[in-house]
Amino acid sequence: MRRAVLVSLLALLLAGCxxxxxxxxxxxxxxxAAPEAVLQEALGVLADEGYVIRRADAERGRAEAALARWPGYRVDVTVVPEGQGARASLSATRGGRPLPPHLLDPLLAELQRRLGLAP
Incomplete structure (x- = not known):
């Protein structure tokens, strides 16, 4: 009984940390550009950069890709309609930890170039 109480107490203390x-x-x-075109080009950019598309749902405008080589980033893509065009949102993690968003700038720049919208 006493041992069970001590184990429970230890578990509660560790859970608080x-x-x-x-x-x-x-x-x-x-x-x-149309949301469908943005998502399709985003998937093309990721594939060309060595990412494996793990999931993609065109109706929801979402996709998930993982870098097939070290360091093993995971990128989530969301494309939503906005006015006459679309807004693309990319976020990345490595080992479950968020990566700085500026690391995604080259992917967005390439996406912009492929859509013919680069400055």
Whole structure:
């Protein structure tokens, strides 16, 4: 009985130390293109960069891709209609930890170039 109480107390103390991992901060960019085209080109950019598309849902405008080589990033893509165009949002994690959003800028720049919207 005493042992069970001590184990329970220890479990409660350790549970209080656990912290939640913050959600990754997204990097967003608006495009003057149809949401379907933006998502399709985003998947093409990721595939060309060595990512494996794990899930994609065109109706919801969402996709998930994982880098097939080290360091093993995971990128989540969300594309939503916005006015006459679309807004793409990318976020990335590595080992469950969020990555700085500026690492996604090259992917967004390439997406913009492929859509013919680069400055």
């Amino acid at each position: 656990a912290t939640a991992t913050p959600a990754p901060e997204p990097r967003e960019l608006a495009f003057a």
